[in-house]
Amino acid sequence: MTISLKTQFPLTLPVIDFSSRDLKPETLEWDSVRARVRKALEEYGCFEALFDGASVELRKALFEASEEAFDLPLETKQSTKSDKLYKGYVGQVPTIPLYEGMGFDGADNPEVVDDMTHKLWPQGNVTFSKNVQSFAEKLIELDVKVRTMIMESFGLEKYIDEHLNSAKNHFRFFKYRGLDENTEEKLGLDPHIDRHFLTILCQNDVVDGLEIKAKDGEEWIKAKPSQDSSFLVIAGASLHVLLNGGVFPPLHRVIITGKKDRHAAGLFLLPKEGLIINAPEEMVDDEHPRLYKPFDFEAYFKFTYTDTKKRDLSALKTYCSL
Ligand SMILES: O=C(O)CCC(=O)C(=O)O
Numbered sequence: 001m002t003i004s005l006k007t008q009f010p011l012t013l014p015v016i017d018f019s020s021r022d023l024k025p026e027t028l029e030w031d032s033v034r035a036r037v038r039k040a041l042e043e044y045g046c047f048e049a050l051f052d053g054a055s056v057e058l059r060k061a062l063f064e065a066s067e068e069a070f071d072l073p074l075e076t077k078q079s080t081k082s083d084k085l086y087k088g089y090v091g092q093v094p095t096i097p098l099y100e101g102m103g104f105d106g107a108d109n110p111e112v113v114d115d116m117t118h119k120l121w122p123q124g125n126v127t128f129s130k131n132v133q134s135f136a137e138k139l140i141e142l143d144v145k146v147r148t149m150i151m152e153s154f155g156l157e158k159y160i161d162e163h164l165n166s167a168k169n170h171f172r173f174f175k176y177r178g179l180d181e182n183t184e185e186k187l188g189l190d191p192h193i194d195r196h197f198l199t200i201l202c203q204n205d206v207v208d209g210l211e212i213k214a215k216d217g218e219e220w221i222k223a224k225p226s227q228d229s230s231f232l233v234i235a236g237a238s239l240h241v242l243l244n245g246g247v248f249p250p251l252h253r254v255i256i257t258g259k260k261d262r263h264a265a266g267l268f269l270l271p272k273e274g275l276i277i278n279a280p281e282e283m284v285d286d287e288h289p290r291l292y293k294p295f296d297f298e299a300y301f302k303f304t305y306t307d308t309k310k311r312d313l314s315a316l317k318t319y320c321s322l
């Protein structure tokens with residue numbers, strides 16, 4: 001009799017602990033975490049990071065702030081819209097009616113956060129801007145550790161600073177409306193790969209819904225956080241191209257099953273405008289021929305913008321493989 005491994009052992013995402021105060025470069029602990037990060041990003045394209053930098057209180061405050069912001073009148077939320085792709089408010093999209101998102105670039109810059117806050121609350125909202133900023137700072141700390149480890153693990157030490165400086169951060173809140181009485185589970189967000197370098201996500205504890213597609217299978221793995229202090233780190237297409245395929249950008253989606261609203265927040269590390277991404281020579285040899293043409297993130301983003309079906313690995317290959 002064959003036993004289905006799938007039902008016996010549903011896959012779970014790797015969990016990696018970043019919470020030690022001694023987690024510093026050039027220590028045994030750093031090397032061991034780095035090896036796990038590399039393996040997770042090769043095999044799953046993502047992992048759950050335990051990181052106690054953002055306290056339970058801070059998360060609670062952040063999601064309260066997010067609720068407050070999404071409760072504002074539509075017109076106010078729309079005032080954060082900008083003509084740049086992916087900035088400001090997105091909502092009322094017919095194919096994903098439960099979804100709303102709001103975000104801005106440069107969350108570590110107090111002026112930027114204040115500007116966004118004033119668009120939402122013309123009289124100001126100090127609690128909101130303070131919480132967003134502290135939260136973003138913690139996520140940035142984790143991002144620097146993760147991307148430094150990734151570069152080191154591929155022997156790209158000499159490019160670490162250049163790579164860290166080649167990204168800007170975009171902070172984003174999401175709200176997915178809970179289901180009505182008679183609605184069955186619904187798509188909150190279409191399956192997609194992230195197009196940036198790296199994404200760090202955090203969701204409110206009561207409502208899960210994010211699912212990650214396993215690399216070599218059909219299974220959708222539920223990305224339910226195992227602890228309060230965890231974040232989900234996801235590799236994006238830009239990192240995949242930079243490392244000549246060395247990390248896997250996983251397909252993920254959001255499915256809403258319950259009546260409660262789901263709130264999430266995340267930091268997206270985007271290639272800076274004008275950056276052309278090209279895998280360093282160190283990533284290319286006879287066994288690993290160069291996979292992609294020089295890659296312009298803005299152009300690729302536009303390519304995937306209107307047609308959500310283009311947000312997967314095979315469309316990336318069609319777009320720029322050699
Ligand atoms: O809501 C989430 O947890 C995921 C959002 C997401 O995947 C994205 O914005 O790229």
Ligand SMILES: [Fe+2]
Nearest residue numbers: 192193194252
């Ligand atoms: Fe995503």
